[in-house]
Amino acid sequence: xxxxxxxxxxxxxxxxxxxxxxxxxxxxxxxxxxxxxxxxxxxxxxxxxxxxxxxxxxxxxxxxxxxxxxxxxxxxxxxxxxxxxxxxxxxxxxxxxxxxxxxxxxxxxxxxxxxxxxxxxxxxxxxxxxxxxxxxxxxxxxxxxxxxxxxxxxxxxxxxxxxxxxxxxxxxxxxxxxxxxxxxxxxxxxxxxxxxxxxxxxxxxx
Numbered sequence: 148x149x150x151x152x153x154x155x156x157x158x159x160x161x162x163x164x165x166x167x168x169x170x171x172x173x174x175x176x177x178x179x180x181x182x183x184x185x186x187x188x189x190x191x192x193x194x195x196x197x198x199x200x201x202x203x204x205x206x207x208x209x210x211x212x213x214x215x216x217x218x219x220x221x222x223x224x225x226x227x228x229x230x231x232x233x234x235x236x237x238x239x240x241x242x243x244x245x246x247x248x249x250x251x252x253x254x255x256x257x258x259x260x261x262x263x264x265x266x267x268x269x270x271x272x273x274x275x276x277x278x279x280x281x282x283x284x285x286x287x288x289x290x291x292x293x294x295x296x297x298x299x300x301x302x303x304x305x306x307x308x309x310x311x312x313x314x315x316x317x318x319x320x321x322x323x324x325x326x327x328x329x330x331x332x333x334x335x336x337x338x339x340x341x342x343x344x345x346x347x348x349x350x351x352x353x
Contacts, residue, residue, distance in 0.1 A: 159313065164283075167312075168303075169286065169288070170290040170315065171189070173314055178258055185255055190288075191224050195227040196320070198213070210247055211234045212235045213253070214252045220253055221237070243275050248283065249284075249285070250279045250285070252277075252285070253288075258289075261292055263292060263296050
């Protein structure tokens with residue numbers, strides 16, 4: 148049964164979840180290749196869903212940034228989010244100094260061989276991406292694949308300890324009804340930080 152996309156993704160914005168790792172293994176969201184380039188079209192569509200939910204909820208596009216270490220994934224995301232011209236879509240290197248209230252990261256790698264490639268072994272690049280978020284960091288990726296890199300072990304310990312892991316159900320990329328369940332007044336544009344503070348006190352990152 149289709150569920151409302153705004154209600155589905157709103158759980159990511161609970162104030163105590165400063166960081167959310169969205170595990171795509173059950174969807175599944177497998178990577179593919181275009182020649183030598185790595186991409187993940189299903190993961191990109193999940194990012195698109197979240198962006199749409201955020202905008203419907205009143206978040207200013209200028210306060211949302213989308214990052215991926217892979218240039219081909221940036222190309223796909225740019226096409227999917229073409230109508231959201233206020234959102235910056237950047238590689239990890241280009242994200243330096245581009246802080247936003249909310250950062251969404253597409254990690255791309257998801258395969259049965261547990262191969263993550265060199266880009267995701269570079270902690271400097273990952274740290275630049277992770278630290279761009281002022282209020283909310285949402286990372287889409289395959290836990291099963293990403294668990295195979297030592298540089299992310301501390302990160303996964305942090306999100307597990309704080310209950311910041313959300314496992315998407317099978318077919319999550321196609322099982323949503325984007326029409327709101329309740330009639331809402333015209334959205335007042337707000338920052339992700341303001342939405343976070345509406346209901347509770349934000350718990351700082353460790």
